[in-house]
Amino acid sequence: xxxxxxxxxxxxxxxxxxxxxxxxxxxxxxxxxxxxxxxxxxxxxxxxxxxxxxxxxxxxxxxxxxxxxxxxxxxxxxxxxxxxxxxxxxxxxxxxxxxxxxxxxxxxxxxxxxxxxxxxxxxxxxxxxxxxxxxxxxxxxxxxxxxxxxxxxxxxxxxxxxxxxxxxxxxxxxxxxxxxxxxxxxxxxxxxxxxxxxxxxxxxxxxxxx
Numbered sequence: 040x041x042x043x044x045x046x047x048x049x050x051x052x053x054x055x056x057x058x059x060x061x062x063x064x065x066x067x068x069x070x071x072x073x074x075x076x077x078x079x080x081x082x083x084x085x086x087x088x089x090x091x092x093x094x095x096x097x098x099x100x101x102x103x104x105x106x107x108x109x110x111x112x113x114x115x116x117x118x119x120x121x122x123x124x125x126x127x128x129x130x131x132x133x134x135x136x137x138x139x140x141x142x143x144x145x146x147x148x149x150x151x152x153x154x155x156x157x158x159x160x161x162x163x164x165x166x167x168x169x170x171x172x173x174x175x176x177x178x179x180x181x182x183x184x185x186x187x188x189x190x191x192x193x194x195x196x197x198x199x200x201x202x203x204x205x206x207x208x209x210x211x212x213x214x215x216x217x218x219x220x221x222x223x224x225x226x227x228x229x230x231x232x233x234x235x236x237x238x239x240x241x242x243x244x245x246x247x248x249x
Contacts, residue, residue, distance in 0.1 A: 079119065100117065137179075153172075154198075
């Protein structure tokens, strides 16, 4: 029988439960408490012991599988990957990544709207479906060339953000200046042909910090 994993869930924390679980499981693997080839605690048993729903536990485990930390095998179950290669980074914005890479980013705010209703974004932010969100669309360039179109949704409290501040700094830096540290992000990146709607850019990215 697999020993119970030393995981503690803080229900008063703003960090989503699945992310708390996945981060602690990652630490157990990286710190060598869970070793390559070790069997992993049963999903149902873990959910019952931590008083979490099975979808929450399944989502956390799936993240580790997708990152190559865990392996699912039919007839064997879930085990720690034999070779674990993982780099833990802080959550950074594209603006910050470009600066770190020695490039010169610039930003043009294409749209800045308040009172926008978007049920999917509101759910991700833990707000009511009819909450009036701040919707931002920006064109990010680097070294004088367009790189990406970024679309973000923020809670109503950020309705005082200005085009000038968004064009001068990265969004995550502005959030940190207000005492809000982004800890989870859902990001979608893809390529498409240039159109008037995306300002002629050949790439787009949408990120919603949670």
